[in-house]
Amino acid sequence: MQSIGEKLEEARKRKGVTIREAAEATKIRGDYLNSFENNNFTINVPEIYVRGFLRSYCNFLKVNSEKVITDYNAALLGEAKAAKREHREFFGRMELQQTPLVNEESNSKPQTIDDEKLRREEEVVEKVGLLEKVREKIDSIDKETAIKVGIVAGIALLILLVIIWIFRALTSGGIDDANQGQANPTGLVPAQSQQASPQPAASTAEQETIILIAVGDVRVSVTERNSGRVLLDAHPMVAGQREAISKVGPVKIDYTAGENLQVEIKGTAYGTGKTGVGYSTIP
Structure with missing residues (x-):
């Protein structure tokens, strides 16, 4: 046995x-x-x-x-x-x-x-062990819940940052026509280190010449706002390069790196005041 x-x-x-x-x-x-x-x-x-x-x-x-x-x-x-x-x-x-x-x-x-007494005592021990297992299960569930909440919060924060970035990208394109009545209608920042160069006289009262000055690698497009005529199409420029643009009326200047571009208007050089991709409107 x-x-x-x-x-x-x-x-x-x-x-x-x-x-x-x-x-x-x-x-x-x-x-x-x-x-x-x-x-x-x-x-x-x-x-x-x-x-x-x-x-x-x-x-x-x-x-x-x-x-x-x-x-x-x-x-x-x-x-x-x-x-x-x-x-x-x-x-x-x-x-x-x-x-x-x-x-x-x-x-x-x-x-x-007394078997009945022993059974009751053994049930007490089993219930104590069951409570310990339940407590361990609750602890594991709490940890899993905290992890899930953290992941959801992280995703929500990421989505919020993306929305803010998209909103700023859509609204930070430069100076629009509503600013033309201000003291500085171009919205450009005067360049401290760039010396003004003589501006050729305009051939007509309506025509004006502006000069694009590259202080770093940048690609520039210039379009007349009224006629839609493209004066410069995705033109690459390197540091030190200058491009004279004759325009009639306001123009929109698109650029790939605003920090690398300056615009000379009537003998004064201005920076775009922006970094990265953007645009500025020149009246």
Whole structure:
């Protein structure tokens, strides 16, 4: 007949798990499980926990836990009787007057263990273990929720930044016709380091010449606003290059790098006041 430890060890090996894996699955210390498989149930914990651990381990291994607990109770009862007999034999040898063991056993009620009480105690242990598992599950859910909230917040922030960038790109194109009545209708910034050069006289009262000055690599297009005539089409310019443009009426200047372009108007050089792709309107 197999002992409790042999049954547990055989079931574990049949399941194909190690002591360590079983300990992680059942939340029971590995040295306790190893002691159980060696039929050693003295693990310095209250008896209620020993039974609770045994029942949990049996349920994990798919072993009949009721049969194992019954065998365990029978083993405890046998150990108690053996200890009692040894105790009485010891005092018998000391010639102490005692009631015969046979009479005592015949007159006393059979020693039994209240299975219902044990079951309630074991249920308490199982509920404690279940609460621990629920707490671990809640902790893991909280972490997952925090991660998801962080991801959603990051995506929302990214979308907001993209919307702001698109809005600024659409509204930062330079000076439009509404600014033509201001003191500086071009919206250009006077260039501090650029010296003004003589401006050729206009051939007619309506015609005016402006000079594009590259202070770095830039590609420039110039279009008359009223006629739609293209005066310069995606013209590449390098640092130091100058292009004179004769125009009639307001023009729109598109550029790929506003920081690398200056416009000379009536002898005064202006910077675009912008960086990157943009445009400026010259009246």
